[in-house]
Amino acid sequence: MSALRIFVPGDAAAVACGADDIATAIASSAAKRKIAVEVVRNGSRGMHWLEPMIEVATAKGRIAYGPVEITDVESVLDAMIAGGGDHKLRIGVPEEHPFLKKQTRLTFARCGIVDPRSLDDYKTNDGYKGLAKALANPGRIVEEVTQSGLRGRGGAGFPTGIKWKTVADTKANRKYVVCNADEGDSGTFADRMIMEGDPFVLIEGMTIAAIAVGATKGYVYIRSEYPHAAATMDAAIAAARRGGLLGKRVADSPFAFDMEVRVGAGAYVCGEETSLLDSLEGKRGLVRAKPPLPAHKGLFGLPTIINNVLSFASVPIIMERGGAFYRDFGMGKSRGTMPIQLAGNIKYGGLFETPFGVSLGELVDDIGGGTRSGRPVRAVQVGGPLGAYFPRALFDTPFDYEAFAAREGLIGHGGIVVFDDSVDMAKQARFAMEFCAVESCGKCTPCRIGSTRGMEVIDRIIRDDNRAANLALLEDLCHTLKFGSLCALGGFTPYPVMSALNHFPEDFGATPRLQAAE
Amino acid sequence: MPNYEPRSAERTAQIIREHQGLEGPLLPILHALQEEFGYIDEAAEPLIAHALNITRAEVHGVITFYHDFRRAPAGRHVLKLCRAESCQAVGADQLAAQTEARLGITLGNTTPDGRITVEPVYCLGLCSVSPSAMIDGKVVARLDTEKLDNLLAEVDR
Numbered sequence: 001m002s003a004l005r006i007f008v009p010g011d012a013a014a015v016a017c018g019a020d021d022i023a024t025a026i027a028s029s030a031a032k033r034k035i036a037v038e039v040v041r042n043g044s045r046g047m048h049w050l051e052p053m054i055e056v057a058t059a060k061g062r063i064a065y066g067p068v069e070i071t072d073v074e075s076v077l078d079a080m081i082a083g084g085g086d087h088k089l090r091i092g093v094p095e096e097h098p099f100l101k102k103q104t105r106l107t108f109a110r111c112g113i114v115d116p117r118s119l120d121d122y123k124t125n126d127g128y129k130g131l132a133k134a135l136a137n138p139g140r141i142v143e144e145v146t147q148s149g150l151r152g153r154g155g156a157g158f159p160t161g162i163k164w165k166t167v168a169d170t171k172a173n174r175k176y177v178v179c180n181a182d183e184g185d186s187g188t189f190a191d192r193m194i195m196e197g198d199p200f201v202l203i204e205g206m207t208i209a210a211i212a213v214g215a216t217k218g219y220v221y222i223r224s225e226y227p228h229a230a231a232t233m234d235a236a237i238a239a240a241r242r243g244g245l246l247g248k249r250v251a252d253s254p255f256a257f258d259m260e261v262r263v264g265a266g267a268y269v270c271g272e273e274t275s276l277l278d279s280l281e282g283k284r285g286l287v288r289a290k291p292p293l294p295a296h297k298g299l300f301g302l303p304t305i306i307n308n309v310l311s312f313a314s315v316p317i318i319m320e321r322g323g324a325f326y327r328d329f330g331m332g333k334s335r336g337t338m339p340i341q342l343a344g345n346i347k348y349g350g351l352f353e354t355p356f357g358v359s360l361g362e363l364v365d366d367i368g369g370g371t372r373s374g375r376p377v378r379a380v381q382v383g384g385p386l387g388a389y390f391p392r393a394l395f396d397t398p399f400d401y402e403a404f405a406a407r408e409g410l411i412g413h414g415g416i417v418v419f420d421d422s423v424d425m426a427k428q429a430r431f432a433m434e435f436c437a438v439e440s441c442g443k444c445t446p447c448r449i450g451s452t453r454g455m456e457v458i459d460r461i462i463r464d465d466n467r468a469a470n471l472a473l474l475e476d477l478c479h480t481l482k483f484g485s486l487c488a489l490g491g492f493t494p495y496p497v498m499s500a501l502n503h504f505p506e507d508f509g510a511t512p513r514l515q516a517a518e
Numbered sequence: 519m520p521n522y523e524p525r526s527a528e529r530t531a532q533i534i535r536e537h538q539g540l541e542g543p544l545l546p547i548l549h550a551l552q553e554e555f556g557y558i559d560e561a562a563e564p565l566i567a568h569a570l571n572i573t574r575a576e577v578h579g580v581i582t583f584y585h586d587f588r589r590a591p592a593g594r595h596v597l598k599l600c601r602a603e604s605c606q607a608v609g610a611d612q613l614a615a616q617t618e619a620r621l622g623i624t625l626g627n628t629t630p631d632g633r634i635t636v637e638p639v640y641c642l643g644l645c646s647v648s649p650s651a652m653i654d655g656k657v658v659a660r661l662d663t664e665k666l667d668n669l670l671a672e673v674d675r
Binding site: 012013015016017048049051183184185186187188189191192217224225226227228262263264265266267268279280281282283284285300341342343344345346349350351372373381385415417418419420423428431435438439441 | 570579584639642657658
């Protein structure tokens with residue numbers, strides 16, 4: 001009899017909920033029972049309220065159980081040995097779970113299913129089909145990506161195809177492909193999940209990018225808060241190299257490309273692309289003025305494609321199925337799918353990949369199930385620490401770059417942080433300024449000094465010290481930050497501040513002027 | 519609990535040499551030094567500057583720019599408490615206050631006996647299972663008062 005295959009996620013969210021101990025307990029219990037068990041450390045399916053969610057392979061497909069505590073291991077193992085039998089924690093076939101069934105998984109198609117460190121597993125699950133298509137006609141890559149309508153998933157939403165074309169058209173002896181895996185926004189973890197659950201899709205996407213523009217070297221810049229992701233990426237890169245998919249001849253083609261992981265050092269601003277490039281070069285992570293664009297003068301002054309993890313990870317399926325296939329999902333100018341991350345005070349937190357166009361209310365109330373605390377949802381912050389706070393009144397906003405911009409917000413990297421009615425929005429606004437002050441790189445004045453002045457002004461408003469004048473001052477200061485800062489850190493900090501002030505004026509004391517304006 | 523090597527000039531020079539050939543070697547060198555010794559001693563700055571042909575001021579600037587790099591050894595244990603929005607939404611502020619009260623230090627400091635350093639961290643990417651923390655490199659989530667108490671009790675021993 002072949003060994004029983006049991007899947008225990010190695011994803012950091014599952015590990016933080018005890019998955020490592022569960023894996024060890026299963027192995028030792030199996031040894032005691034004298035049964036052959038193979039424990040696979042897969043990625044997470046993204047149903048994080050059920051983590052650790054463990055699965056067993058049966059003749060009828062995989063059967064899941066969760067959330068499994070260490071005291072449940074023996075009884076769950078009994079049920080698993082019985083062929084996926086009954087148990088109070090039995091979830092059933094994961095794909096049949098409504099949370100997964102409602103999704104359209106293009107970028108996350110394999111996450112949670114495959115063994116992230118197995119190149120063979122990746123290949124047997126449609127991996128490297130995109131690269132094969134790319135190699136068959138390298139001249140078409142940029143066109144296909146352009147046609148897909150893919151926009152930068154890091155937050156800026158710049159058309160990926162145009163960026164790639166600029167690099168392809170720039171002549172140089174050496175070019176780079178850099179992956180921005182400095183996922184610092186609170187409420188986001190999709191990059192981490194891909195790197196821990198399906199790292200080869202990122203490697204394949206970066207390889208296709210390199211072939212498209214004639215780059216030979218790639219870097220994945222991973223934040224130091226993600227040690228699990230860095231370890232999995234390292235292992236996958238080594239496996240791809242052994243398998244002939246990185247190196248002097250990628251997949252026996254004339255193209256050379258290799259890549260390595262670099263670890264950040266705890267600076268939020270290094271998620272800004274030019275600051276990241278300076279950091280990779282070994283400097284302080286200072287933001288560069290643009291132009292020149294990184295596409296012309298990027299890493300070490302050479303033409304560089306720099307994209308987010310999710311952008312690269314979406315490329316293999318675009319190449320495999322064609323740009324038109326991907327473009328047919330979504331709404332308006334937001335094409336394809338977005339891996340949305342449900343976080344904070346939420347009942348069903350996790351990763352939900354869906355075509356653009358789903359409403360904020362659907363995401364928070366229907367899919368996310370409202371708050372974990374059971375209290376009413378009061379505010380949600382969309383797009384990380386630089387994203388706006390939305391009240392329930394705006395829950396009809398569709399998830400779309402332009403729709404959020406029209407309401408003075410942003411979708412950013414797709415994180416949604418839910419707050420219940422115990423939140424103090426004045427405190428949140430102050431925190432936004434405080435965060436900007438702590439993380440500012442210091443290069444431009446509005447961000448470096450404006451953020452500290454912003455904290456002081458908000459403190460005065462909260463103290464009811466000359467309120468009307470200070471409210472006007474705050475608005476003016478936010479205007480300066482928004483239009484005078486060099487990058488999005490200073491430029492977008494006004495979003496959380498002003499949205500808190502405009503939508504929740506009662507938390508700042510009586511503010512008749514702003515209430516009237518609403 | 520991590521075990522660090524005592525600082526030595528030879529070992530420092532060796533680590534610098536091992537990484538010198540990389541493109542943009544400074545961050546890898548600093549990470550490697552901190553991993554080996556637990557912090558980056560000021561005495562390493564001129565050695566790095568000389569090897570990379572940059573000024574000592576540049577090296578110093580980089581070390582002090584990034585939150586991760588330590589210029590003095592940390593406590594025997596390091597607790598990083600997430601203080602970002604997602605964790606704030608489920609009580610991270612109270613957990614921070616609880617930690618400070620129990621240890622008698624504010625975030626960003628080490629207990630006088632050198633037992634534990636507590637630092638804020640702005641997001642561990644575990645936002646669907648907030649609040650979260652990292653203790654000696656190990657991630658923990660769904661923290662509450664009791665779980666945090668247990669964590670602190672463990673490092674008490």
